[in-house]
Amino acid sequence: MKAWSLLAVIIASTVTADLLQSHEMKRHGEIQDFRPSGLRRVLSALIGKRNLILAVACMAVSFFAFMALVQVADLSFAVPASAGSLVIETILARLLLKEHVDSRRWIGAALVACGVWLLAL
Amino acid sequence: MNPRLRWKTRIFAAIVILSNALGNLSLTWGLRNGAGELTSPLSFLRAIFSPWVSLGICLLIAWMISRMFLLSWADLSYVLPVTAFGYVLNALLGRLFLGEQVTPARWAGTLLIMAGVILVGLGNPHTGDST
Numbered sequence: 001m002k003a004w005s006l007l008a009v010i011i012a013s014t015v016t017a018d019l020l021q022s023h024e025m026k027r028h029g030e031i032q033d034f035r036p037s038g039l040r041r042v043l044s045a046l047i048g049k050r051n052l053i054l055a056v057a058c059m060a061v062s063f064f065a066f067m068a069l070v071q072v073a074d075l076s077f078a079v080p081a082s083a084g085s086l087v088i089e090t091i092l093a094r095l096l097l098k099e100h101v102d103s104r105r106w107i108g109a110a111l112v113a114c115g116v117w118l119l120a121l
Numbered sequence: 122m123n124p125r126l127r128w129k130t131r132i133f134a135a136i137v138i139l140s141n142a143l144g145n146l147s148l149t150w151g152l153r154n155g156a157g158e159l160t161s162p163l164s165f166l167r168a169i170f171s172p173w174v175s176l177g178i179c180l181l182i183a184w185m186i187s188r189m190f191l192l193s194w195a196d197l198s199y200v201l202p203v204t205a206f207g208y209v210l211n212a213l214l215g216r217l218f219l220g221e222q223v224t225p226a227r228w229a230g231t232l233l234i235m236a237g238v239i240l241v242g243l244g245n246p247h248t249g250d251s252t
Contacts, residue, residue: 034193064159064165067148067152067159067165067168067174068159070145070148070149070152070153071152071153071158071159074215074219074221074222074223075145075146075149075211075212075214075215075219075221076211076212076215076216076221076223076227076231077227078149079145079207079208079211079212080208080211080212080230080231080234083208083234083237083238086237086238086241090241104240104241104243105240105241107237107240108236108237108238108239108240108241108242109237109241110237111233111234111236111237111240112233112234112237112238112241113237114230114233114237115229115230115231115232115233115234115235115236115237116230116234117230118226118227118229118230118233119226119227119230119231121224121226121230
């Protein structure tokens with residue numbers, strides 16, 4: 001039960017981090033200048049963004065929960081099961097970020113969901 | 122793709138897969154052997170500075186950096202399917218080095234997840250214009 005609770009924390013924090021990151025990076029626009037000076041400019045433009053700070057905090061929560069999870073559950077369960085975030089991310093990318101999700105991506109997410117269900121057996 | 126870039130891509134893909142799997146293995150090994158129970162913020166901090174956990178964190182940082190580098194010239198639709206092999210490698214390392222019992226259902230689940238990630242990765246990474 002503890003393992004499933006930790007997995008839920010990992011998935012929820014990963015999903016939140018990815019959504020915040022994606023939202024903020026899309027707002028910033030495509031990065032085209034990969035020279036050191038260009039990357040410095042991008043970094044200084046992004047460093048104080050509230051959404052990115054929250055995203056990093058969520059990633060930290062996800063990492064600490066992962067540390068706790070591998071203490072109580074098998075690694076061969078923890079790593080694949082955390083891919084369950086892909087399913088929720090796909091649904092939320094469609095609903096919140098208004099992304100177009102094609103059928104191949106829906107089938108991929110469904111396969112991941114079935115895989116996580118098999119891990120639970 | 123020129124041969125030099127092809128080799129660079131293969132080498133970085135291997136680094137991404139191996140650093141992730143070995144990082145997770147080292148982290149798990151350290152957390153189960155001498156890092157103590159994670160019950161308070163202080164216990165997390167103590168665990169982070171234990172040798173195997175530190176090595177695991179360093180390898181996971183190497184994984185993040187090498188993945189970022191790889192993504193700077195390779196498509197996400199290439200990186201996701203190739204690195205999805207890491208799920209199987211993690212299960213294999215858990216079985217071999219941590220003595221975990223990987224049941225047939227767990228193998229099947231891992232393979233399904235890998236197939237799902239590959240399928241997602243084969244799609245168009247930029248779908249904004251298609252709506």
